[in-house]
Amino acid sequence: MAKEYGMLENIASLEGHDGSVWCVAWNPSGSLLSSCGSDKKIRIWGKEDKEWICKTILTDAHERTIRSVSWSPCGHFLASTSFDATTCVWRKNEKEFDCIATLEGHENEVKAVSWSRNGQLLATCGRDKSVWIWEVQDDGEEYECASVLNSHSQDVKCVRWHPEKELLASCSYDDTIKLYCEDDDDWVCFDTLEGHKSTVWSLSFDKRGDRLVSCSDDKTVKIWKSYPPNNKEGIHTNGKDPKWKCVCTLTGYHERTIYDVDWSHGSRELIATASGDDCINIFEQDNVTDENQPSFMLIAKQDKAHEQDVNSISWHPLYNILASASDDGIVKLWRFVET
Amino acid sequence: MASVRGLDNSNPEIHQKANERELLPEEEDDEVVDKIDQREVFDLVRTINDPEHPLTLEELNVVEEALVKVDDDNNMIYINFTPTIPHCSMATLIGLAIRVKLLRSLPERFKVDVAITPGSHASEHAVNKQLADKERVAAALENSHLLKVVNQCLSS
Numbered sequence A: 001m002a003k004e005y006g007m008l009e010n011i012a013s014l015e016g017h018d019g020s021v022w023c024v025a026w027n028p029s030g031s032l033l034s035s036c037g038s039d040k041k042i043r044i045w046g047k048e049d050k051e052w053i054c055k056t057i058l059t060d061a062h063e064r065t066i067r068s069v070s071w072s073p074c075g076h077f078l079a080s081t082s083f084d085a086t087t088c089v090w091r092k093n094e095k096e097f098d099c100i101a102t103l104e105g106h107e108n109e110v111k112a113v114s115w116s117r118n119g120q121l122l123a124t125c126g127r128d129k130s131v132w133i134w135e136v137q138d139d140g141e142e143y144e145c146a147s148v149l150n151s152h153s154q155d156v157k158c159v160r161w162h163p164e165k166e167l168l169a170s171c172s173y174d175d176t177i178k179l180y181c182e183d184d185d186d187w188v189c190f191d192t193l194e195g196h197k198s199t200v201w202s203l204s205f206d207k208r209g210d211r212l213v214s215c216s217d218d219k220t221v222k223i224w225k226s227y228p229p230n231n232k233e234g235i236h237t238n239g240k241d242p243k244w245k246c247v248c249t250l251t252g253y254h255e256r257t258i259y260d261v262d263w264s265h266g267s268r269e270l271i272a273t274a275s276g277d278d279c280i281n282i283f284e285q286d287n288v289t290d291e292n293q294p295s296f297m298l299i300a301k302q303d304k305a306h307e308q309d310v311n312s313i314s315w316h317p318l319y320n321i322l323a324s325a326s327d328d329g330i331v332k333l334w335r336f337v338e339t
Numbered sequence B: 001m002a003s004v005r006g007l008d009n010s011n012p013e014i015h016q017k018a019n020e021r022e023l024l025p026e027e028e029d030d031e032v033v034d035k036i037d038q039r040e041v042f043d044l045v046r047t048i049n050d051p052e053h054p055l056t057l058e059e060l061n062v063v064e065e066a067l068v069k070v071d072d073d074n075n076m077i078y079i080n081f082t083p084t085i086p087h088c089s090m091a092t093l094i095g096l097a098i099r100v101k102l103l104r105s106l107p108e109r110f111k112v113d114v115a116i117t118p119g120s121h122a123s124e125h126a127v128n129k130q131l132a133d134k135e136r137v138a139a140a141l142e143n144s145h146l147l148k149v150v151n152q153c154l155s156s
Helices: B038-046 B091-105 B124-132 B134-140 B144-154
Strands: A006-015 A021-026 A032-037 A042-048 A051-058 A066-071 A077-082 A087-092 A097-103 A110-115 A121-126 A131-137 A142-149 A156-161 A167-172 A177-183 A186-193 A200-205 A211-216 A221-227 A243-250 A258-263 A270-275 A280-285 A296-302 A310-315 A321-326 A330-338 B068-071 B076-081 B111-116
Touching: A006 A051, A006 A280, A021 A321, A021 A330, A032 A066, A032 A321, A032 A330, A051 A097, A066 A110, A077 A110, A077 A121, A087 A121, A097 A142, A121 A156, A121 A167, A131 A167, A131 A177, A142 A186, A167 A200, A186 A243, A211 A258, A270 A310, B038 B068, B038 B076, B038 B091, B076 B091, B091 B111, B091 B124, B091 B134, B091 B144, B111 B124, B124 B134
Parallel strands: A006 A296, A021 A066, A021 A310, A110 A156, A156 A200, A200 A258, A258 A310, B076 B111
Antiparallel strands: A006 A330, A021 A032, A032 A042, A042 A051, A066 A077, A077 A087, A087 A097, A110 A121, A121 A131, A131 A142, A156 A167, A167 A177, A177 A186, A200 A211, A211 A221, A221 A243, A258 A270, A270 A280, A280 A296, A310 A321, A321 A330, B068 B076
16 A cells, blocks of 8 residues: 555534534535534534634524534535434524524425535435435525335434535435435436445535545445447446546545545535544545556545544535544544645 | 234243352452443343243243353344243244344443344244334334333333
C-alpha cells in the first residue's frame, strides 16, 4: 500500500448534543452546519470571531430520534427526518428557524431526506421499505406526494439526488442500490445495483454525477459508473436508460460497518468514509487510472477520530474541511492537509 | 409479545448454574488495573431472564462462558447465544436483551457483537443482521412496549 500523503487536522470539537449524533450537513454556502441526534434536537453551528459556536437549537418538532438533516440548495430550508415517522421542513429566517411543514405518510422510522438540484423535489425513505418523492409547491410552503416507490424489499437507509439531473439513488438493508427517474409522468426504478454483501448504509454522487460511491456493513466501499446507451465500451443498456456498473471495490480499510461516505465536489474530489471502527478514511483517485478500472488510494487515515462509532461525515461545499458526527455525542471539524 | 403466544419450547432442558465467581486477591487490590474478562461479561448476561420461562439464560444454556470472547485491549466483545430450539421466535428478543444489558453495564468504549451460535437457528443470518444494525436497535429501544419486555428480561 502506498504511503498516505495527507492528514486530518482537528480544528474544532463541537459539544452539546446529549447522546448519539446521527447526522451532520452543511448549508450550501458552508457558513452553517446542522447536526441532529437521539436527543431529538437539531443544532445549528456557525463561526463567530474564529470560534465555532452553537447558534440555535431547534426543538419540539420531533418526538423521537432525529436521524437526518438536509439543506435545500437555496439554503433557506432545512429538512429533518425522524424515527417518529415524520419529516419536518424548517424555514430559515433572520435569526431563527420556523417549522413550516410536517410531511406524513411513512409508516414508521424515516431514515433520510434529500433535495433535488433545483430544490423542487424532496425524497424521503424509511424502514417501511418505501421511497417517497414530494413536489415542493408555493415557494416551499406546500409539499405534495408525487410518488411512492416500493422497489426495495427491506428498510431503506439513504436517498440522494443526482447533482444535476432529476435522478434519484437509494440504498437499503436489502444490500442493493436502486436508481429512479421520471418516465411518462410516473417515477420508476430503472436500475438495481447488486454487489454489496450486506446493508448499504449510504451513497454519494461525484461532481458530475456519472459515478457514485457506496458504503456498506460488508466493510467495503464501491465505486459505480454510469454507461449511457451506445457507450463505446459496449456495455448493454436498456432503452434510453444508462446502465450502472461497479468499477472499483475498496476493501480492507475499515474493520467494522461503514456508516457514511461523502464524495467532495471541490477542486480535489476526495472520498471520505466514516465507520463503526471510530476511524475516518480519505481516498482519492489515482490520476493515471483507466476510467473503466479506476484505482483509488488511501491518502489519509484518522484513527480514533471519535471515541465511538462515526455515524456521518460531510465535506464543506467550498473547502477541504470535513465535519463528522459520532455516538460519542460530539461533532468534529477537520481540515485535510497534505503532508 | 411473549404473553400472547403459546410457548415455543414448553419443556426446555434445564442446566446447572455456574458457581459464583471467586475473588482473587489482586482483584481486591485497587492498585492493580483490572481488565474486563470473559467471566465478568458472562456474569453480566447469565442472570438475564428468558422471555418465556421463569429461568435464566444460563439455566437454559442459551449463554455459556465459553461462548464469550473479550479483547479488552481492542475494546471488543463477542457473544454467541444458543436459542433452545432452531425455530425459537424469541431469538431476536433474547439477543436484544443481551445487547442492552451490555450497553448499560460496560464502558462505552466497547464494541459488542451479539450473534447466534452458528448452526443453532433456522433464521440465524436474519437475526444476526438485525442485532448488528445499531440503527434498528436504537429505534427498537424507543418502542415503549418492546423496552418494557426487554426490561423484564433484565430485572433480577
